[in-house]
Amino acid sequence: MSAHLSEQEELRRxxxxxxxxxxxxxxxxxxxxTNASAADIKANYERDxxxxxxxxxxxxxxxxxxxxxxxxxxIQDATGRIQIYVRKDDICQGEDKTLYDTVxxxxxxxxxxxxxxxxVFTTKTGEISLHVTTLxxxxxxxxxxxxxxxxxxxxxxxxxxxxEFRFRQRYVDLIINPHVRETFLKRTQIINSIRTTLNNAGxxxxxxxxxxxxxGGAAARPFITHHNALNIPLYLxxxxxxxxxxxxxxxFEGVYEFAKDFRNEGMDxxxxxxxxxxxxxxxxxxxxxxxxxxxxxxxxxxxDLYGTTEVKIGDTIIDFKAPYKxxxxxxxxxxxxxxxxxxMNEEELRGVCRQLGIHVDNSMGKGKLIDEIFGGKCEGxxxxxxxxxxxxxxxxxxxxxxxxxxxxxxxxxxxxxxKEIANAYSELNDPIDxxxxxxxxxxLQERGDDEAMFIDHDFLRAxxxxxxxxxxxxxxxxRLTMLLTNNASIQEVLFFPQMxxxxxxxxxxxxx
RNA sequence: GAUUCUGUAGCUCAGCCGGUAGAGCAUUACACUUUUAAUGUAAGGGUCCUGGGUUCGAGUCCCAGCAGGAUCACCA
Numbered sequence: 325m326s327a328h329l330s331e332q333e334e335l336r337r338x339x340x341x342x343x344x345x346x347x348x349x350x351x352x353x354x355x356x357x358t359n360a361s362a363a364d365i366k367a368n369y370e371r372d373x374x375x376x377x378x379x380x381x382x383x384x385x386x387x388x389x390x391x392x393x394x395x396x397x398x399i400q401d402a403t404g405r406i407q408i409y410v411r412k413d414d415i416c417q418g419e420d421k422t423l424y425d426t427v428x429x430x431x432x433x434x435x436x437x438x439x440x441x442x443x444v445f446t447t448k449t450g451e452i453s454l455h456v457t458t459l460x461x462x463x464x465x466x467x468x469x470x471x472x473x474x475x476x477x478x479x480x481x482x483x484x485x486x487x488e489f490r491f492r493q494r495y496v497d498l499i500i501n502p503h504v505r506e507t508f509l510k511r512t513q514i515i516n517s518i519r520t521t522l523n524n525a526g527x528x529x530x531x532x533x534x535x536x537x538x539x540g541g542a543a544a545r546p547f548i549t550h551h552n553a554l555n556i557p558l559y560l561x562x563x564x565x566x567x568x569x570x571x572x573x574x575x576f577e578g579v580y581e582f583a584k585d586f587r588n589e590g591m592d593x594x595x596x597x598x599x600x601x602x603x604x605x606x607x608x609x610x611x612x613x614x615x616x617x618x619x620x621x622x623x624x625x626x627x628d629l630y631g632t633t634e635v636k637i638g639d640t641i642i643d644f645k646a647p648y649k650x651x652x653x654x655x656x657x658x659x660x661x662x663x664x665x666x667x668m669n670e671e672e673l674r675g676v677c678r679q680l681g682i683h684v685d686n687s688m689g690k691g692k693l694i695d696e697i698f699g700g701k702c703e704g705x706x707x708x709x710x711x712x713x714x715x716x717x718x719x720x721x722x723x724x725x726x727x728x729x730x731x732x733x734x735x736x737x738x739x740x741x742x743k744e745i746a747n748a749y750s751e752l753n754d755p756i757d758x759x760x761x762x763x764x765x766x767x768l769q770e771r772g773d774d775e776a777m778f779i780d781h782d783f784l785r786a787x788x789x790x791x792x793x794x795x796x797x798x799x800x801x802x803r804l805t806m807l808l809t810n811n812a813s814i815q816e817v818l819f820f821p822q823m824x825x826x827x828x829x830x831x832x833x834x835x836x
Numbered sequence: 837g838a839u840u841c842u843g844u845a846g847c848u849c850a851g852c853c854g855g856u857a858g859a860g861c862a863u864u865a866c867a868c869u870u871u872u873a874a875u876g877u878a879a880g881g882g883u884c885c886u887g888g889g890u891u892c893g894a895g896u897c898c899c900a901g902c903a904g905g906a907u908c909a910c911c912a
Binding site: 330331332333448471747 | 849864868903
């Protein structure tokens with residue numbers, strides 16, 4: 325087993341044995357009680373010194389500065405880092421100096437997790453620190469932790485930046501890169517903020533099936549699996565839309581779900597095979613109401629996160645303050661191409677695409693062609709939050725037809741920083757219209773569009789019982805988090821982004 | 837899937853025209869009882885991603901593969 329351990333790993337295993345020989349359990353079972361945290365001490369010690377005389381904290385050793393008979397070290401807990409001061413004569417009050425000379429100085433390493441008791445003080449150089457009086461090893465680390473050093477100005481040295489290392493061993497990334505931890509704390513704050521808003525609005529948080537026999541509610545290639553007992557294929561959901569609408573039929577007037585969806589498609593810096601979408605549906609509302617609700621929702625998220633509606637993303641500042649600009653899709657295309665496509669047929673649209681240098685193929689219907697023009701020529705221009713409204717009916721099979729304009733539906737997408745982050749409708753609740761739209765999808769499928777929607781007969785049955793007029797929306801939580809944390813890659817906002825498995829290396833390493 | 841870049845010590849990276857592998861941090865030893873990228877002295881540590889090929893000789897050149905990044909394609 326030792327053949328492929330590094331020198332440092334061997335050494336730490338030896339230390340493990342030496343600890344046991346001294347009667348010290350490197351992995352003790354008993355609870356270690358703490359009464360403070362790094363952030364708490366730093367924030368409150370100065371104005372409440374009396375309460376920091378008998379402190380117990382626990383955390384991971386991040387660095388050690390050995391001064392001989394005294395040491396400074398930095399401990400990291402869930403709230404941050406704090407310096408500790410370990411002095412030989414304080415942790416070894418009697419004759420026996422083993423705890424300091426052997427255990428602390430030789431057997432404990434950077435990366436080990438320790439429990440500490442002591443009193444808080446301020447050093448000569450002004451750093452609030454814990455003067456340690458008792459020390460207990462809580463967990464021995466057997467792998468050397470990559471060391472990232474940071475100077476006073478916050479500049480870091482030898483930061484571990486290799487994406488493969490960081491994503492495969494996210495646990496290490498989280499330990500050594502504080503900004504990574506920060507991103508994930510913000511992700512949770514974003515979700516909490518939204519959840520609070522939705523709860524306050526009286527919506528009900530629900531859970532709907534992830535395993536579906538008909539992968540509906542969106543157009544995408546699904547992951548397929550097999551249920552043994554029922555002997556049927558099942559699909560991981562690509563959306564939960566049709567289930568949430570069934571609940572509206574069932575009489576709930578507002579429902580939401582933070583849903584993991586799965587799509588068996590390409591991966592890049594904005595796509596991961598599993599991702600999180602918030603969908604919510606509110607009865608008796610339309611897409612105009614939904615736009616107003618959405619802009620207030622996002623304004624509040626930005627405020628909760630940063631105390632302002634202005635968020636810096638790359639070099640630009642995006643202002644989430646409501647209201648947002650609204651522009652119809654036809655007007656958006658006219659604005660950026662100079663072409664009015666509002667009355668064009670499929671052939672004319674195909675001509676426009678060729679003229680604009682947009683790739684087309686025969687499986688594309690009218691709706692798809694318009695979407696290609698918008699995606700290719702317009703989408704990127706909408707940096708500040710903008711609602712693109714009134715989409716062609718062909719590309720929106722679950723959306724109610726526009727109340728005034730023939731050929732359009734009541735749909736909007738919210739564009740921010742040139743990317744779509746939300747998609748919403750006045751929901752189609754006419755069961756006969758819905759059946760015809762599904763049948764149109766079937767025809768697209770026959771024409772070669774492998775992402776056209778399947779017909780869900782049970783969903784149609786539900787609509788036939790009657791669904792109140794409803795507006796619904798899907799918000800991409802990963803992309804929203806990317807925006808609000810200024811991250812360009814979806815991998816930076818997912819703890820464990822999908823990676824090709826590292827079969828060979830693990831097979832060898834895990835042998836012993 | 838296409839193009840392109842990258843893969844060397846635990847980590848970050850050098851390595852020239854092909855000639856027995858280098859630095860900083862980390863590690864080990866010694867010194868130092870308020871340091872903070874602590875410091876000083878010394879030492880150890882390598883499957884140069886994998887497999888072929890060319891060559892007297894390959895980390896370096898060629899081919900294939902693996903893994904990752906970027907761009908594009910795909911993904912309403």
